[in-house]
Amino acid sequence: MLSVETLTKTYKTGDRALSDVSFTVPKGQVVGLIGPSGAGKSTLIRCINRLVEPSAGAVRLNGADITRLSNTELRRARRRIGMIFQEYALVERLTVMENVLSGRLGYVGFWRSFLRRYPAKDVQMAYRLLDRVGLSAHVDKRADALSGGQRQRVGIARALEQEPELLLIDEPTASLDPRTSRQIMRLIVEICRESGLPAIINIHDVVLAQQFTDRIIGLQAGRVVFDGTPAQLTEDVLTTIYGAEDWTAMRKGASEDAEAEEEERAQAKKLMDAL
Numbered sequence: 672m673l674s675v676e677t678l679t680k681t682y683k684t685g686d687r688a689l690s691d692v693s694f695t696v697p698k699g700q701v702v703g704l705i706g707p708s709g710a711g712k713s714t715l716i717r718c719i720n721r722l723v724e725p726s727a728g729a730v731r732l733n734g735a736d737i738t739r740l741s742n743t744e745l746r747r748a749r750r751r752i753g754m755i756f757q758e759y760a761l762v763e764r765l766t767v768m769e770n771v772l773s774g775r776l777g778y779v780g781f782w783r784s785f786l787r788r789y790p791a792k793d794v795q796m797a798y799r800l801l802d803r804v805g806l807s808a809h810v811d812k813r814a815d816a817l818s819g820g821q822r823q824r825v826g827i828a829r830a831l832e833q834e835p836e837l838l839l840i841d842e843p844t845a846s847l848d849p850r851t852s853r854q855i856m857r858l859i860v861e862i863c864r865e866s867g868l869p870a871i872i873n874i875h876d877v878v879l880a881q882q883f884t885d886r887i888i889g890l891q892a893g894r895v896v897f898d899g900t901p902a903q904l905t906e907d908v909l910t911t912i913y914g915a916e917d918w919t920a921m922r923k924g925a926s927e928d929a930e931a932e933e934e935e936r937a938q939a940k941k942l943m944d945a946l
């Protein structure tokens with residue numbers, strides 16, 4: 672379980688990015704983190720793994736307060752926090768398997784990883800995970816030969832190869848088309864449920880967050896202004912989080928995406944019927 676307690680961050684510039692943010696995420700729960708640009712979503716994710724040092728408050732992962740750890744202890748704790756990124760962060764010239772195995776870098780010694788001699792159990796786990804994310808047929812391909820959706824699947828398998836106790840996910844679908852985005856969100860949520868992993872997903876796409884996550888936390892100017900189920904996220908709440916103008920624009924964008932996709936589907940059906 673993850674517990675964030677009165678977390679506050681003030682940058683050196685004086686910007687107060689987070690104010691007294693508190694919530695807990697139980698095992699297996701997927702939380703969508705939403706809010707307008709500058710609300711503090713990235714800062715929150717980065718404070719949880721201490722890529723950004725919090726100014727005050729605590730972050731407890733299964734009991735241990737991450738904000739109080741020494742550098743050595745922090746390195747060890749970070750092994751247990753899997754990150755998934757918008758731009759995948761793969762090593763392009765390495766194979767799918769090698770990219771997944773790099774999730775073990777925090778565990779194996781330097782020479783072993785340098786020589787790419789991973790223990791057999793790590794390799795077995797990587798095969799199992801690649802099968803789970805649907806990439807069994809692409810194990811030996813170079814990362815730069817994959818589609819965006821396949822790359823993100825490698826990113827997911829690499830994070831899981833760390834045997835994490837928490838997943839922090841930053842805009843996992845921002846570089847993907849709407850259909851692939853839904854597949855990736857579905858995969859992430861299924862995996863978290865089946866392995867009891869808590870996850871926080873920083874996500875711009877409110878419709879996608881509502882469709883797939885268990886719970887949504889809305890940030891505005893560094894404060895939690897909504898914490899509830901997707902069903903509780905009403906138009907009124909969204910207007911409060913984003914402001915009337917921005918929410919109307921976002922909603923219009925989302926319905927245009929859905930219309931474009933419907934159109935695409937109809938075209939594809941016509942083509943199939945004509946064959």
Ligand SMILES: Nc1ncnc2c1ncn2[C@@H]1O[C@H](COP(=O)(O)OP(=O)(O)OP(=O)(O)O)[C@@H](O)[C@H]1O
Binds near residue numbers: 683713715
């Ligand atoms: N390194 C930094 N130094 C100073 N201020 C920062 C820094 N990083 C972020 N901020 C400020 O902290 C606030 C929150 O920024 P943050 O990037 O966390 O928001 P966000 O919700 O992730 O935005 P976006 O959706 O645009 O990525 C903003 O006011 C931002 O200007």
